[in-house]
Amino acid sequence: METTVVWLQPAAPRKPAEGAPCNGCGLCCAAEPCPLGILLTRRLRGRCAALTWDEAAMRYHCGAVTRSPAPLRRLVLRWIGAAQGCDSSLAADGPD
Numbered sequence: 001m002e003t004t005v006v007w008l009q010p011a012a013p014r015k016p017a018e019g020a021p022c023n024g025c026g027l028c029c030a031a032e033p034c035p036l037g038i039l040l041t042r043r044l045r046g047r048c049a050a051l052t053w054d055e056a057a058m059r060y061h062c063g064a065v066t067r068s069p070a071p072l073r074r075l076v077l078r079w080i081g082a083a084q085g086c087d088s089s090l091a092a093d094g095p096d
């Protein structure tokens, strides 16, 4: 089994089960960029540069969504599958 170490804010929510609503835990985007992240940041591996911590909401957001002009936002949300729930099978393990 491959292990990847990623750094996440201690206040970030824990990753939910695959298929559950995305809670902004940030794990998937901290592990590797999605196709949109690759396109935007031209990086194939490592933490997506678009991943943004929201201190007020205590969760991560996709910067590609939050920085997109309003007319484009729905398209970006659809592209990253935001409404489809957590699509990450990564298993989170870390200090509690």
Ligand code: SF4
Residues within 6 Å of the ligand: 015, 016, 021, 022, 023, 024, 025, 026, 027, 028, 029, 085, 086, 087, 088
């Ligand atoms: S989709 Fe990513 S950010 Fe959302 S809950 Fe799953 S692992 Fe966390």
Ligand code: SF4
Residues within 6 Å of the ligand: 028, 029, 032, 033, 034, 035, 036, 037, 038, 048, 049, 050, 051, 052, 061, 062, 063, 064, 065, 080
């Ligand atoms: S959803 Fe956004 S922050 Fe996450 S990997 Fe894709 S582009 Fe990056």
